[in-house]
Amino acid sequence: MQLIEINKARYRKHLNRVIAGCAVGLAVGSLAISQTLIALFPDESGTHFHWNVAGVVISALGLAWLLNKYRTHPFMIEVVYVWELKQALNKITRKMAKLKAAGREGNSDALLAIHYSYAGSKLLWQLDDNTITMDDLAIKQAELDSVAAKYNLTLDANDYDASILKNF
Incomplete structure (x- = not known):
């Protein structure tokens, strides 16, 4: 997955609309479905917990289906890209201990995955205005650059492929 520049204002606007639409x-x-089920199948005991749960579950499944159906719509481009980038970074994070150990030994794939993680994190944190942790990220990036220089490696996030994680 390539890192691309995203229009922050457009991303935030679209994300907020998607979140609000999902919440509404x-x-x-949930209310419509559960009330319909309660009207069709009343319970003499007065408890309708199972119908309320069914309403929430059916609504959530419906929303998931709609989001999946419209994930390629131009309105969703930035939202889906960020969601997929977060998934890719999460896969790297789960293997970070092994990647760092291999990186200290000069493994170019490990160093590339770490570099991609840092570059992707920087992109996400800028989109979310999470500037507090940017200083820590800069320190980690400097450490990574020194290790890469030690082994005469040039790291480019565009060279990253998720398949290299299978080695770790």
């Missing part, structure tokens, strides 16, 4: 859809859908 879940609330309205």
